[in-house]
Amino acid sequence: MPASRVTIAQVATEAGVSSMTVSNVVNGRPGASEATRARVLAVAERLGYPANLSARNRRTGKIGVVSLDLISEYSHEIIRGIAEDLMDDERELLINVSVDAARERERIEFFARELVDGILLVAPQLEPDTVEYVRGLRVPVVVVDPRHLDVPLPRVTVDxxxxxxxxxxxxxxxxxxxxxxxxxxxxxxxxxxxxxxxxxxxxxxxxxxxxxxxxxxxxxxxxxxxxxxxxxxxxxxxxxxxxxxxxxxxxxxxxxxxxxxxxxxxxxxxxxxxxxxxxxxxxxxxxxxPLRDMGLAGARALASLIEGRPLAVDHIHLPTSLVVRGTTAPAPR
CATH class of the missing domain: 3.40.50.2300 (Response regulator)
Structure with missing residues (x-):
């Protein structure tokens, strides 16, 4: 729906609030809870109603992380790297488990409702329609170890x-x-x-x-x-x-x-x-x-985007290295 045809009353009706509340939210004025503010801005964005950028640019101090699991050592090490970087920046980490493609989309949509300053996706499934949705978000998103290495989003991969x-x-x-x-x-x-x-x-x-x-x-x-x-x-x-x-x-x-x-x-x-x-x-x-470094690189790239600094490259490609221990020996005769 074109923005010129959308009225504040339509946004208010769709969001279940008063026109005054919509006006306060889209112009960045106080008077609405965070949940109401997030709902109004999500409706305004979906309908194409032009919200004041100052309302959207207010920082929450929070970063959202969506991961397929929190149990495996693999994911744990990546998230540990993310957490270490965010602690240095004094940002709060909100972690959500996606489990499957449908829940992954739900978790991303939840965080995108102005609840966080940016989103990190750890080993995501990223169905094609979800990729297009993410590309249209105002909140920056960085992917760590995507399933498809050429996904058109800022990403961290390894050799x-x-x-x-x-x-x-x-x-x-x-x-x-x-x-x-x-x-x-x-x-x-x-x-x-x-x-x-x-x-x-x-x-x-x-x-x-x-x-x-x-x-x-x-x-x-x-x-x-x-x-x-x-x-x-x-x-x-x-x-x-x-x-x-x-x-x-x-x-x-x-x-x-x-x-x-x-x-x-x-x-x-x-x-x-x-x-x-x-x-x-x-x-x-x-x-x-370098699992921990993958998390660190993703967090630092996201921090740059949040601060409005463009990335030198969208694809951060980290090296791998061989670690020789006890399970290899010369071939038996």
Whole structure:
């Protein structure tokens, strides 16, 4: 509906308040609760009624974070980085769990009702219609580790391809040739980037990899255990490289259940470097995603946007690094 055709009375009726309340809210005057103010501004924006920018530019001192989960070590480390940066800025953190695509949209809409100064999305699903909705928001949004790496929003990603290639090359340098690969979530662009890193490292070493050397699993311990058992029974690799640490930890248990010693009989490499990777026995060789730094980078980018400073780049791409621990050794004879 064009802004010129919308009246203050229409906004008042839609929001369930008086015209005076609408006038106070859109002109930034006191007299309405935060909940009422948020509702009126949301209706005004949806109908196209021109609110005074001063009403929208008032700072709340709050940042909204929407995450698929708060339980996994992966998400916890990213949010820890966000929290550390926000504590330095004396901003308050409001965290909401999305669980699925529908709730993710609801959580974003909730925060966008002028309740926060900016929104951080951690590993979001971001359905196409949600992406378009977010792009139209007045409140700035930054995405950390999106499912689709080319999502048209300010985002923080890591070098998935280079990390997996480095992990595979580490195994090749130890003399392994029968290196199997366990994928994670097939819907993630990062999974495909990691698969290409593995395949290119093997190809450059002169090794043809057939489909039998790859197994699928979700990003879980049980999935890794199941996939590793399948690979060991089918092709008896001397090494397995996994798309996530949880998968690699499941692979270690699968090897032990089958009577194999890690790393003497089977070397295993993970990806992420969650805290548990260093605490297991033997400690897991893995590709480190700088999870805490990802959160820090996202929070700092959002702070810049809130302050009206444009980002030098919309895509912040962080490096990964190989961490060699106890689950890799020279290939058995």
């Amino acid at each position: 998935n391809y280079g990390g997996m290639r480095a992990g595979t090359e580490h195994l090749l340098a130890l003399g392994h040739r029968r290196i199997a690969f366990i994928r994670g979530d097939e819907e993630l662009d990062s999974t495909e980037a990691r698969r290409h890193g593995y395949l290119d490292a093997m190809r450059l070493a002169g090794i043809d990899v057939g489909d039998e050397m790859t197994a699928d699993s979700g990003v879980s311990h049980a999935g890794g255990q199941r996939a590793a058992t399948e690979l060991i029974d089918r092709v008896r690799p001397t090494a397995i490289i996994a798309g996530a640490d949880l998968i690699a930890l499941g692979a270690i248990d699968a090897a032990r259940a089958l009577g194999l010693d890690v790393p003497r009989d089977l070397s295993i490499v993970g990806f992420d470097d969650i805290p548990r990777a260093a605490q297991t026995y033997p400690a897991l060789t893995t590709v480190r995603q």
